[in-house]
Amino acid sequence: MRRLLLALPLIFIALLVLLLAVRGNRENYAVAKEEEVKILVYGSGFAKASQYVVVRAEVSGHVKEVYVKEGDFVRKGQVLALMDAGPLEAGIREASERLNLVRERLKEGSPYLRSLENAVESSRVSMENSRRLFERRERLFSQGLIPKETYEQSRTQYELASKEHERAKSSYEDAINSLRSEERVLLAERERLIREKEKYTIKSPIEGYVLKKFVNPGDYINHISQENRLFSVGSGGWEVWLEVDEEYASMLKEGQRVLLRVDAYPERSFEGRVFQVVREVDRSRKLITVKVSAELPEDLPNGSTVDGQIEVERKRALLIPAVAYREGHVLLYDGVRRVKTPVKVGRRYGEYFEVLEGLRPGDRVILP
Known part of the structure; x- marks a missing residue:
C-alpha cells in the first residue's frame, strides 16, 4: 500500500517529549514550538543495475568454453565464452592457403612469373628475327633479286610473329591481373570469415559484474530462439524503480532525496536521489514510476x-x-486564565498539528 508519511526528525521527537505536558498549579498545558518537519511519500519497487544487458549469441552452435562465473567482475570487451567455430576455421585455413599460393605466384622471380616472362621474351625474339628477315627480303625484293612470293611469305611470318608477341604480352598482363583479382577476392573472403568467426567469441559489452550465467560447455545455442541467453551483466551503479500512488504525482520532482530500505540488508538504510519521474500512469493500478539513483552494495x-x-x-x-x-x-x-483563541491549522504530523495562524512560538495551550 502506497502512502504519504509525515515525518519528524528523531531529535524533534525527543524535543516534543520535552514539549511538555507541563503541569502548573492547576493547568495541564503544552508549549507551541517551531521545529523542522518532513513530508515523505512512500513507494516500493526493485533495484536494477544502471547498465544491465543480456548477452546473446549472434550465431548458432555449441558452447565450447565458459571463462567466467556469476559474481565475477568483467571489463568491457572481455571474453566470457567461446563457441565452436570448426567449419569457419576450416574455411579460413583454405582461404589462407589459396591466398598464400596466389601471393607466391605474384612474387617477383617466382617460377610462375618466370614462365610467363619467358613466353613473352621468346615471342619477342621470334618477332625480332622475323622482322629482320622481312626487312632484308624487302630490300632484296626492291632490287629485284627475289621473287614476290618469297617477300610476301617473310612479311606474313613477321606479322604472325608480331601478333604472337602481342598475345604473349596480353596473356602475361591477364595472368597478373587475374592473380591480383583473385588475391583481393580471397583476402575479402578470409576477412569475412574472420569477422564471422569473431561472433563465436562471446564478449562483455559493458564493464560490470556477471549477474547470471545461463550456459555451460556443451550446450547448443540457437541464435533465433527466445531462449538465446548466455549471460546477464550489470554495471556497479544502481537504479531503484519505485511505484507511487498517482495522487502524489504533483509533489514528485527530480533531485528529491530518497531514504531506501532493502530486504537483502534489513539492518541498513541507504540514500538516493530521484533522477526521473515517469509521467505516465499505469491505469489498471493507478501508479506512476519514480526512478532513483542510489549507492547500493555491489553484491x-x-x-x-x-x-x-x-x-x-x-x-x-x-x-x-x-x-x-x-x-x-x-x-x-x-499564566492566570484560559483564553479561547481561534487558530488555523494545516497538516497533521502524527500526534501534532501545524499551526498556520493564531499562535506564536512559546504560547501555552491547555491540554484535556
Whole structure:
C-alpha cells in the first residue's frame, strides 16, 4: 500500500517529549514550538543495475568454453565464452592457403612469373628475327633479286610473329591481373570469415559484474530462439524503480532525496536521489514510476525488493499537540486564565498539528 508519511526528525521527537505536558498549579498545558518537519511519500519497487544487458549469441552452435562465473567482475570487451567455430576455421585455413599460393605466384622471380616472362621474351625474339628477315627480303625484293612470293611469305611470318608477341604480352598482363583479382577476392573472403568467426567469441559489452550465467560447455545455442541467453551483466551503479500512488504525482520532482530500505540488508538504510519521474500512469493500478539513483552494495542481487520514502518537502512549522485543538480554536493559558483563541491549522504530523495562524512560538495551550 502506497502512502504519504509525515515525518519528524528523531531529535524533534525527543524535543516534543520535552514539549511538555507541563503541569502548573492547576493547568495541564503544552508549549507551541517551531521545529523542522518532513513530508515523505512512500513507494516500493526493485533495484536494477544502471547498465544491465543480456548477452546473446549472434550465431548458432555449441558452447565450447565458459571463462567466467556469476559474481565475477568483467571489463568491457572481455571474453566470457567461446563457441565452436570448426567449419569457419576450416574455411579460413583454405582461404589462407589459396591466398598464400596466389601471393607466391605474384612474387617477383617466382617460377610462375618466370614462365610467363619467358613466353613473352621468346615471342619477342621470334618477332625480332622475323622482322629482320622481312626487312632484308624487302630490300632484296626492291632490287629485284627475289621473287614476290618469297617477300610476301617473310612479311606474313613477321606479322604472325608480331601478333604472337602481342598475345604473349596480353596473356602475361591477364595472368597478373587475374592473380591480383583473385588475391583481393580471397583476402575479402578470409576477412569475412574472420569477422564471422569473431561472433563465436562471446564478449562483455559493458564493464560490470556477471549477474547470471545461463550456459555451460556443451550446450547448443540457437541464435533465433527466445531462449538465446548466455549471460546477464550489470554495471556497479544502481537504479531503484519505485511505484507511487498517482495522487502524489504533483509533489514528485527530480533531485528529491530518497531514504531506501532493502530486504537483502534489513539492518541498513541507504540514500538516493530521484533522477526521473515517469509521467505516465499505469491505469489498471493507478501508479506512476519514480526512478532513483542510489549507492547500493555491489553484491546486491539484481531485482532486489526496495522500499523508499521520498522527501517531497522539508520546512519549519509551528506545532501543538493535536489533542489541544478544539474545532477551530485552542484554550490559550496566559499564566492566570484560559483564553479561547481561534487558530488555523494545516497538516497533521502524527500526534501534532501545524499551526498556520493564531499562535506564536512559546504560547501555552491547555491540554484535556
